[in-house]
Amino acid sequence: xxxxxxxxxxxxxxxxxxxxxxxxxxxxxxxxxxxxxxxxxxxxxxxxxxxxxxxxxxxxxxxxxxxxxxxxxxxxxxxxxxxxxxxxxxxxxxxxxxxxxxxxxxxxxxxxxxxxxxxxxxxxxxxxxxxxxxxxxxxxxxxxxxxxxxxxxxxxxxxxxxxxxxxxxxxxxxxxxxxxxxxxxxxxxxxxxxxxxxxxxxxxxxxxxxxxxxxxxxxxxxxxxxxxxxxxxxxxxxxxxxxxxxxxxxxxxxxxxxxxxxxxxxxxxxxxxxxxxxxxxxxxxxxxxxxxxxxxxxxxxxxxxxxxxxxxxxxxxxxxxxxxxxxxxxxxxxxxxxxxxxxxxxxxxxxxxxxxxxxxxxxxxxxxxxxxxxxxxxxxxxxxxxxxxxxxxxxxxxxxxxxxxxxxxxxxxxxxxxxxxxxxxxxxxxxxxxxxxxxxxxxxx
Amino acid sequence: xxxxxxxxxxxxxxxxxxxxxxxxxxxxxxxxxxxxxxxxxxxxxxxxxxxxxxxxxxxxxxxxxxxxxxxxxxxxxxxxxxxxxxxxxxxxxxxxxxxxxxxxxxxxxxxxxxxxxxxxxxxxxxxxxxxxxxxxxxxxxxxxxxxxxxxxxxxxxxxxxxxxxxxxxxxxxxxxxxxxxxxxxxxxxxxxxxxxxxxxxxxxxxxxxxxxxxxxxxxxxxxxxxxxxxxxxxxxxxxxxxxxxxxxxxxxxxxxxxxxxxxxxxxxxxxxxxxxxxxxxxxxxxxxxxxxxxxxxxxxxxxxxxxxxxxxxxxxxxxxxxxxxxxxxxxxxxxxxxxxxxxxxxxxxxxxxxxxxxxxxxxxxxxxxxxxxxxxxxxxxxxxxxxxxxxxxxxxxxxxxxxxxxxxxxxxxxxxxxxxxxxxxxxxxxxxxxxxxxxxxxxxx
Numbered sequence: 101x102x103x104x105x106x107x108x109x110x111x112x113x114x115x116x117x118x119x120x121x122x123x124x125x126x127x128x129x130x131x132x133x134x135x136x137x138x139x140x141x142x143x144x145x146x147x148x149x150x151x152x153x154x155x156x157x158x159x160x161x162x163x164x165x166x167x168x169x170x171x172x173x174x175x176x177x178x179x180x181x182x183x184x185x186x187x188x189x190x191x192x193x194x195x196x197x198x199x200x201x202x203x204x205x206x207x208x209x210x211x212x213x214x215x216x217x218x219x220x221x222x223x224x225x226x227x228x229x230x231x232x233x234x235x236x237x238x239x240x241x242x243x244x245x246x247x248x249x250x251x252x253x254x255x256x257x258x259x260x261x262x263x264x265x266x267x268x269x270x271x272x273x274x275x276x277x278x279x280x281x282x283x284x285x286x287x288x289x290x291x292x293x294x295x296x297x298x299x300x301x302x303x304x305x306x307x308x309x310x311x312x313x314x315x316x317x318x319x320x321x322x323x324x325x326x327x328x329x330x331x332x333x334x335x336x337x338x339x340x341x342x343x344x345x346x347x348x349x350x351x352x353x354x355x356x357x358x359x360x361x362x363x364x365x366x367x368x369x370x371x372x373x374x375x376x377x378x379x380x381x382x383x384x385x386x387x388x389x390x391x392x393x394x395x396x397x398x399x400x401x402x403x404x405x406x407x408x409x410x411x412x413x414x415x416x417x418x419x420x421x422x423x424x425x426x427x428x429x430x431x432x433x434x435x436x437x438x439x440x441x442x443x444x445x446x447x448x449x450x451x452x453x454x455x456x457x458x459x460x461x462x463x464x465x466x467x468x469x470x471x472x473x474x475x476x477x478x479x480x481x482x483x484x485x486x487x488x489x490x491x492x493x494x495x496x497x498x499x500x501x502x503x504x505x506x507x508x509x510x511x512x513x514x515x516x517x518x519x520x521x522x523x524x525x526x527x528x529x530x531x532x533x534x535x536x537x538x539x540x541x542x543x544x545x
Numbered sequence: 546x547x548x549x550x551x552x553x554x555x556x557x558x559x560x561x562x563x564x565x566x567x568x569x570x571x572x573x574x575x576x577x578x579x580x581x582x583x584x585x586x587x588x589x590x591x592x593x594x595x596x597x598x599x600x601x602x603x604x605x606x607x608x609x610x611x612x613x614x615x616x617x618x619x620x621x622x623x624x625x626x627x628x629x630x631x632x633x634x635x636x637x638x639x640x641x642x643x644x645x646x647x648x649x650x651x652x653x654x655x656x657x658x659x660x661x662x663x664x665x666x667x668x669x670x671x672x673x674x675x676x677x678x679x680x681x682x683x684x685x686x687x688x689x690x691x692x693x694x695x696x697x698x699x700x701x702x703x704x705x706x707x708x709x710x711x712x713x714x715x716x717x718x719x720x721x722x723x724x725x726x727x728x729x730x731x732x733x734x735x736x737x738x739x740x741x742x743x744x745x746x747x748x749x750x751x752x753x754x755x756x757x758x759x760x761x762x763x764x765x766x767x768x769x770x771x772x773x774x775x776x777x778x779x780x781x782x783x784x785x786x787x788x789x790x791x792x793x794x795x796x797x798x799x800x801x802x803x804x805x806x807x808x809x810x811x812x813x814x815x816x817x818x819x820x821x822x823x824x825x826x827x828x829x830x831x832x833x834x835x836x837x838x839x840x841x842x843x844x845x846x847x848x849x850x851x852x853x854x855x856x857x858x859x860x861x862x863x864x865x866x867x868x869x870x871x872x873x874x875x876x877x878x879x880x881x882x883x884x885x886x887x888x889x890x891x892x893x894x895x896x897x898x899x900x901x902x903x904x905x906x907x908x909x910x911x912x913x914x915x916x917x918x919x920x921x922x923x924x925x926x927x928x929x930x931x932x933x934x935x936x937x938x939x940x941x942x943x944x945x946x947x948x949x950x951x952x953x954x955x956x957x958x959x960x961x962x963x964x965x966x967x968x969x970x971x972x973x974x975x976x977x978x979x980x981x982x983x984x985x986x987x988x989x990x
Contacts, residue, residue, distance in 0.1 A: 150723065152723045154730070155607075156716070228825060228826075229673065251827075251828060272603070273603070277597045278595065279614075281737055282737070292727070376605050
């Protein structure tokens, strides 16, 4: 019997976790399937690769990057550390708790560089179309080799979709936007806060993008930040030139009118209105359609596609936990494919699992603990190194308190690694004064 | 035998020309195939639909629109008039020669509204994947109904790809762009010139987008326009705050350095660097890969896909002629499908036709006349109303002279319709002073 073939779609944090999971098993002597990872970009790292490009890239493909210059982690690194590859192992020392983008990217990729799995990835090979054929029991994955200008199709026994869900913007319309005399953009296209220096900016939304892009623009000298909320303000202790107003109802020229009748003249409107789960390359029977929540639709254990359990989705949950949750999922999916974990054959059992998770999330008033429990559940079923998940949750709870205390200063705090027990050092410069986000500057502790 | 089925991809100027071509035959008593037109947008009109959106739309699909506010035709309408539906028929009077976007859109769509073919179009149904099956001799077209959230596949005897080639930007990299402290955008994402009021802008490129977006920004009050060329400047008589410089070599902060060592501090960089022919939904054996030129690769008569003559591409040429050339092609393709025109069965004959066209374009020093001859060739083979193509060419030659004389004033000229013989009236306001681009304002003559 020939080797099983597994396709992984995407080489970002989830996809590379899957590569590492298989390599880890092989390292320990297991026989693993042939792995082919299809990646649209010319490097691995997914969202963590920065580009100045917006919209469509040099090959006409949608730009994956939603990150921007000067982005620093908005949560403590102690909540996302890999259990099998610590920050101390990577950097040779403990580092401060809120690293900028380039530092985190270096960390994530250090693990897979060490694992030596780069040649499992086909870069610049976007997936065009995935179908499943009942007669052969195989998936047909059609991809395009952009550099060779060639579309081709191959068969696989399993597909693992790890293409992310923070790259396709959710962009609502507001009355009068077609006549606005400035720039309207979604957070996905935000790149350099200096573009908005001395400008009055309007931000729509109250989630992480709104909070962080507003803070960035404030830090780099915008004139004022106005944040428009649908249901409730974020309610942090904002600086003086920052205000929160009800939902935008109308735009005329440069004047924005809000639900309470108040008005503000602004130079730019930044829609921080979230992202869509978007899988245009998936045939209908394989396509995940879910809201962005902790318990997704239609995925047994949060990863198995109920309608066809040979297909998996990684990282499709809304996220408190990130890198180590992707690991927990990737190790679990690996073991399901290797036959070490049995997926129930009764569809009703799979669906009941989803129903139960959804109900439990709905009933929970502690989303961090809820997702922590999910991570614990998965890692208990594989050989992923066990770690103090409750300790990671504690870092998240502390972080929330620190944000309430000082929204422009929370990144100056330090937390203890649950992997090594080491306390992170204080960073050498308060975040508001740290304008250089390079790795070199950050590691100078 | 059941009716033939024909899929048209796109309901822009080319796709709607094809709808009108079939409807025109039906009106004259011919039996026509079942027509299904797949359209990604929620209305027909293709590029002529304006949206404030850039990048990806509300469904996560690439935004088709490359047009911007205040866009006026950059060529005389007398070169693009439909032979079967004149401006006078549509507006009830002759109108001035360089209409704004909304006026031209109204004109194009007036013809298909009159034809009553709107229900042949499936709006918000992007095509995901097209293959051809040798065993059945049919195309399989997979599309997604975005509103119903359903992917489905249907079979067709013919496919006509009319999805355009001015929607996927060609975006080159320049050294240092990742560190630029302002906005970098491609012309495709340009929307409102007022965003650049009082700004120093750099434009890269020397073709129509560069010329027109620069002129727009100048007209609406930017501080200066710097245009960077690869081979040669456009050489028009530009205003005082406009200069042409050699190619950009490096960006540092806001400072741009050019090939001659000169430097300029700019607030925004607009890449007017053209578009890609991009058909990500086409399987390899069906995918057109061509440069943007008057004689395209691999299309017999400029429309028949040589490798599979049941597939057609419309409007894939670089363009002097537009709407009436799309008509000439659409009528020809219709007649090929209706069996009124025979496509040679010998592939070598098809390829020789392409080779000859390419050689003739290369040898020609009159691209307008070359494309005029192509239009003549096609309309001679169908019942599309014959018209004075040489007269249309004459309008183009005059237009070029008018641009040389006064680049900010050429739109104040008038030309004679080759369809009705009527001279266009002078517009009531010189273009530089006409800030209102609405249809109502334009028609007030």
